[in-house]
Amino acid sequence: MRHSKPSLHHPSSRSQISRFRLERWHRFWVYGISGLLLVTGAAWLVAHYFMHVAGEFGETINPIEPWTMKLHGAAAMAALFFIGSLLNSHIRRANKAQRNRYSGWTMLALLALLTISGYALYYLASESTRPAWSIGHWTLGLAFPIMLILHIYLGRLSYGVAT
Ligand code: HEM
């Protein structure tokens, strides 16, 4: 039986449908850095809220807490580099082709807010404003992987494939 829909995996149909998949190495780094951001952010939350240790003068912060942030800051810098590397090859092309625009722009807005609140945590937050920046930042941070999965799913769905 012949399928009327062109197969996306068949070489002859590749030229008919322009997709915006990343190359393997590129996808590896985008997923890897996103995972590292999430794991280090989540580790900070667990250490900060659930793993205080007893010190000489009462409860004190867990020594892994500063390490989670050293790694998180490094991951954040790498993330900005790799998101920048998507601008031309992925974002500009897909935006022009009007593919997956809503979730794509939502991703960009989310990343912009994460960057601004991350900057604020490092350079601007005072003792009184820090808790608000912190909660705002990590709430968006926990939404990031969900949004990324949704973005990829919707992007694939727009071609009629969900895998
Ligand atoms: C206006 C902005 C954006 C547009 C229009 C857009 C569009 C798309 C489209 C159409 C797909 C489906 C690709 C396919 O399966 O052929 C996709 C997948 C994807 N997008 Fe975006 N995107 C945008 C922003 C972003 C941003 C900021 C990120 C940052 C993390 C991102 C990461 C990805 C990833 C990792 C995939 C999966 C690619 C793959 O499976 O190889 N996108 N996007």
Ligand code: HEM
């Ligand atoms: C592009 C994305 C992101 C950027 C640029 C970013 C940047 C930053 C920066 C600069 C800090 C301050 C580090 C310090 O005070 O030593 C920070 C803290 C933090 N980030 Fe992120 N981050 C991002 C994504 C995430 C994600 C995905 C999570 C996931 C939960 C997350 C959770 C946290 C947490 C829990 C803190 C500690 C908050 C505090 O000190 O009160 N971040 N981030």
